[in-house]
Amino acid sequence: MNISIIGSKGLAKQLGKKGTSSDITLYNTSFQGRYFTFIEPEKYPEKVQTLFQAMSMSQFTILYLTADLPKNILGECIIAVDTLKKKGAIVLDVMEKDEIKPILQETSLRDFPILENNPTKIFEFLSEIEQENIQGKPKVVIDHSFLVKSVGNVALGTVASGEIKKYDKLTLFPAKKEVMIKSIQIHDKDYDKASCGDRLGVSVKGAEVEELKRGSVISDRMDCLKELSVSITKNKFFKDDIPNEVMCIIGLQYVRAEMKENKLLFESEIAYDGEQIIILTPEKKMRVFGVAAALSET
Secondary structure (H helix, E strand, C coil): CEEEEEECCCHHHHHCEEEEECCCEEEEEEECCEEEEEEECCCCCCCHHHHHHHHHCCCEEEEEEECCCCHHHHHHHHHHHHHHCCCEEEEEECCCHHHHHHHHCCCHHHHCCEEECCHHHHHHHHHCCCCCCCCCCCEEEEEEEEEECCCEEEEEEEEEECEEECCCEEEEECCCEEEEEEEEEECCEEECEEECCCEEEEEEECCCHHHCCCCCEEECCCEEEEEEEEEEEECCCCCCCCCCEEEEEECCEEEEEEEECCEEEEEEEEEECCCCEEEECCCCCCCEEEEEEECCCC
16 A cells, blocks of 8 residues: 655654655555555655655555644645545644644545554554555556666556556557566565556566656556646635646646646646646745646537
């Protein structure tokens, strides 16, 4: 199970062993036979996109709160969780429930369980969560990639739906390149297949490391597009003028776009599977502009 930890730093390294690290750092562990990967946005708050990417990589989010967390960061994290409507919990460290509850009243976090910072109790709580098993087409969303001399090009990611098998011939989107799955590893063990929810590494034939970039998707079918008609819901706390240029999070893709009436015009082609699009304004004080949903074709 993938769990993002946002807010204050330090909880993830209490719960797991440090693994892959870039602007997002992964910590891995197991508890009572179940594997957990904790995902921390290493470069947040400097890079706001890592906050949303870490949560998009996860099935569950922990908001970790310590007394020294700046209020503007707390506010942005609450807006982010509320925007993505993530399932989650709150872990308090030297803070009281009465301090945080009033802030959450008007958000989707108001019903989040509140836990104390006790690793055993946190693991017991997480072990009770059932992981969603989404059937359908095979779909792997990539978050990291690198070259291994003896293996070739390796992509790390999560199976978002269906299952993939060793020797499957699929397509890398949005590059639109046919690729073959040469091998599959889950928690450093070789497997012949991986199912929805599995975090995995795959050796890929048919694409370069640069093409296996964060946000790319391995599947058998995906829409690829450069513009999209959308309905935009603005963050109620965004008070500046509506910008022409914005940055968009689509899955794990981070792409510049122009907002024109009810359209988003992307700087480069994106892989799109109907998910909501997060619109960011990184240069402004309020960095979360809102969300966009595709308009149904009539």
